[in-house]
Amino acid sequence: MFPAIPYPQLRLFFDGMLSMMALYALFSYTQHRKPIYWQYALYILCMIVTFYWDDIDYGKADYLPGTNFKVAAVESLAFLLYIRFAILLIDIPRLDPLSHKILRAMNIILAIEIAVDLGFYLADATNVVKSNTYIFFRCLLALGALVVVPRILKLREVAVGYFIAGSLFFVLGCLFALTTNFFPQIFDRNPVRALSFPVTYMEIGVVLEVLCFTLGMSVQNRKNELDKIQVQEQLIEQLLENERKQSALIRIRDDISRDLHDELGADLSSISVMSYAAIKQLNGSGAAAEPTINLIGETSRKVITRMREIIWSLHSVHNSVDNFTFRAKETAYTLFEHHPIALHFDFPSQEVNSRIPNESRRNLFLVYKEILHNIVRHSQAQNVFISIVVEVGNLALTIQDDGIGFVHEEKENLGNGLVNLQQRTNSFGGKFLINSLPGEGTTVIIDCPLAGHIQE
Template identity: 50%
Template sequence: MQSYERLRFFLDGMLYMMALFSLLSYFQQRKAIYWQYAVYIVCITLTFYLDDADTSSEYIPGTNYWITSLESLAFVMYISFAVQLIRIQENDPLSYRILRVMTLLLAGETIFEGLLFLFGTNDEIKSLSYAVFRFSVAGAALVVVPRIMRLRQPVVSYFITGSLLFVAGCLVALVVNYFPSVFNRNPDNPFTFSVTFMQLGVVGEVLCFTLGMSLRNRQNELEKIRVQEQLIAQLRENDLKNQKLLRIRDDIARDLHDELGADLASISMVSHATAHQMTTDPAQALQSLKQIGETARKVIQVMREIVWSLHSAHDSAQQFTDRLRETGLSLYEHHPAKLHFEFNTDGQPVPSHMRRDLYLVYKELVHNALRHSGANNVYVQFQFSNATVFLCVKDDGKGFDPALPHTGNGLINLKKRAESLNGQLCIGKNGNTGTSTTLTCQLQAYS
């Protein structure tokens, strides 16, 4: 076997192995880029065979219909490969539209030159048609290539390098035709054949394109990993939200049972008793009706508080502090003690899942100061900034020692509310007299 044949056999083997690898990759991954890449390699290799078989010294480009058809098909596959490898449709829609026009030009050229071949048109017209279409495609490529290079993607460098190697091989092969005395197709010297340089350029191109596809696959894998991490994070966030919802449901159930259950049961029992008292003791029946009315109003008030604490429209800090002020003033409306407010928020919303516990702690503290302190002044300080919640209620009354035994569930409920907020509740003296109670909690700790 002569040197030229051995080199061609080696280079052809490399190209066909890459085509086979691409086909197997397609059957494994079902991505169109692989079979299109294989068709491109086969078309280019067959074109080399046809070029090599044409030994005419007066060869005119574009007169061999089979060569031009294979070239056009190869270019179409090349364009489709580039679109998918670089994701041109997403990254540069204008270039994508130009490439579609180039594909239509190549398809139109194949059809038109097929008609010229069928009608036996002379070689000059065939060559002219070939030149017009090829120069049109080349002009469009000159617009697209700089735009692709501006994308600055790592995979673009492989694509451009491979394309330049192929173009360089074609240019060398073109120059070879003008030096027949040197490049005289000597079988013992493979570099006297113009096809050798074109094939070397394609081999370099194929290697670069393969590296580019490997890089693209790696990027796709990393993107899948990022998407999976985002999904996992979203699932965790959803799980936390579900836990919050379950906690809210449990809180509502507890509030309905503890605060409304007994009152509603009382209304039911008193109403039955009232029915008998209407005939036996009308005066007592009237008192029972008043008791029913007071209990019903209490139930309505508790229901309003529950609905308010859950309504998303009340998330703003301003609405929350307005609610604190309204509740405090309502409690102290007929009491000589004065209520003083100091609110400091940064506009950050108060989450609904902690709003009710905060509100109930506040209500219990101002209610205790009203009932037990005998104070002339009660001071309320509420701060909500930098994800830190600070609530302080202090008075100038007779004081309170939390270390002493106390009856009632007020202090127990306060501690439970503080624990549910993951906060710290401190009860101490306000100077020489009075009581100071503070609640501090972190928003992140609670969430």
């Protein structure tokens, strides 16, 4: 009636298939480091061991399900891993919190069952009590499954179909194995006929289940990869949009710079020229008005200077380190022009193509200028040493004088001027260091992050 396939050979073939799938899962874990893979491999190994022991139990004349503690414990462990596998594969906690709670309750039931079976094993309870307890707990699990499975089907996730199909194959295999107990004359466990053994059908169900689960994981991984690609594309699009906005902002800054130069600059320059011409035209007859006119001219010249600084700080063409060093030297000479202080510069000897971010350049320049003003007002120095060192990703600006110095205390005791300098430096992610002692001068070091560093 049955094909003459020897049972030992078929079992060896199926066990080999399952073992290969377990090894594949372990290898996948080493590659992806996801718990689902090692749990899946352990589940397969538990089922192989369970089938081996089931073979022995089915051969007993007084066999009752659940009486062998080892079989029941390993089987319960397999179900624990099975539930955990379902949770990870379908992402049940996120998609259906209620089903997740039910599955967690089923895990607790399995843990209780293992503890109860251990107690019966140690107390040497009767096989009837062990079997009835086993059936009771399995019925509780079946009720939980009847609630969860319909809910999972409604999720319409990619992996759900494969999971349900695999579970169906496993259940059908188990049901068919149980049915064989009612036809002992047909399923007589003849070693020559593999299909006469109940375990054959259980193992066929598990083999088909494992194949479905493996396909489900592959499809789910593919979906995850596509989701990652989509997220990456969105991030790239967002970065491009940010670049477009940044470019638009730079254009606006450049437009403002040009407008200030073209419109206000010309008018302020004409005011300065006209005030000078008015003094000449008075020919000494308007001595009382001369100071006022001089003040107008001086004020307009100051405004022109300030406006040029604003234009320089706004325009993106001036964001190179070389341009900054030129501006720093020009500003220092202008400030110290009428003071007996010698300037000493140590700037990069060759061209540096690194860029100072636009949002940092203005604050860095204002900090630098304020330090020079403080030297003029308070230091009584004879020499000022200014150096710029460009390293990978960083510009270090050092300003040192040989003046009278001061007592440098903690930040909370600093004057508002130094605190403001520190805050302005912090605004562009830089570092502000100051070292001073009475009679030994003052050294200030400012570190400014750069947009890039390419030295030729």
